[in-house]
Amino acid sequence: MLAVYRIEKASFPQPWPYDVFDRFLGESGFLVAVEGRAVVGYVVADVVPNHGRAFGHVKDLAVHPDRRGEGYGRRLLAHALTRLAEHDATSVKLEVREGNDPAMNLYRDFEFQTLRRVENYYDDGDDAFVMVRELGDWGRRDRDYTNQ
Numbered sequence: 001m002l003a004v005y006r007i008e009k010a011s012f013p014q015p016w017p018y019d020v021f022d023r024f025l026g027e028s029g030f031l032v033a034v035e036g037r038a039v040v041g042y043v044v045a046d047v048v049p050n051h052g053r054a055f056g057h058v059k060d061l062a063v064h065p066d067r068r069g070e071g072y073g074r075r076l077l078a079h080a081l082t083r084l085a086e087h088d089a090t091s092v093k094l095e096v097r098e099g100n101d102p103a104m105n106l107y108r109d110f111e112f113q114t115l116r117r118v119e120n121y122y123d124d125g126d127d128a129f130v131m132v133r134e135l136g137d138w139g140r141r142d143r144d145y146t147n148q
């Protein structure tokens with residue numbers, strides 16, 4: 001868990017506190033990528049019931065700074081979407097910081113659409129973009145998102 005927290009601190013200007021990860025431990029939407037004994041990255045996602053539909057939410061995704069660009073982000077996101085679809089989520093949303101081009105590119109590549117901008121979303125005043133993707137076709141298409 002400490003390794004996850006270290007990646008979080010190295011990845012975000014406003015990292016989640018350590019105990020948030022403790023709370024997610026064992027949840028099906030908390031997936032950790034491990035290579036050998038090293039934690040390489042993680043994703044946290046959950047399902048929010050909403051008027052009879054279930055919405056997925058990708059809350060956190062990060063890869064160790066030394067291991068970026070190797071496809072871990074892609075694989076973690078793909079696994080998270082599969083978990084959400086298994087838990088009957090019909091769509092998924094996430095927030096991404098304005099100017100976070102690596103993440104935006106990843107999400108666009110996964111066919112997320114930008115829904116809206118939320119001004120002052122982050123404590124430091126930066127805006128976020130809310131991005132969404134329907135999950136109806138997830139896993140039923142020929143395209144392999146983990147292997148570009």
Ligand SMILES: CC(C)(COP(=O)(O)OP(=O)(O)OC[C@H]1O[C@@H](n2cnc3c(N)ncnc32)[C@H](O)[C@@H]1OP(=O)(O)O)[C@@H](O)C(=O)NCCC(=O)NCCS
Pocket residue numbers: 011012060061062063064067068069070071072073074075095096097100101102103105106109148
């Ligand atoms: C976003 C992040 C998780 C991507 O993880 P990664 O393992 O480096 O990503 P991958 O190697 O799987 O790359 C997948 C795609 O992401 C995009 N991408 C990744 N790094 C990029 C970069 N430096 N510049 C532009 N696009 C990039 C590309 O579309 C890439 O596809 P390609 O390799 O076919 O060009 C990683 O950069 C990270 O941890 N960033 C800090 C934390 C963060 O911002 N998380 C997202 C919060 S919303």
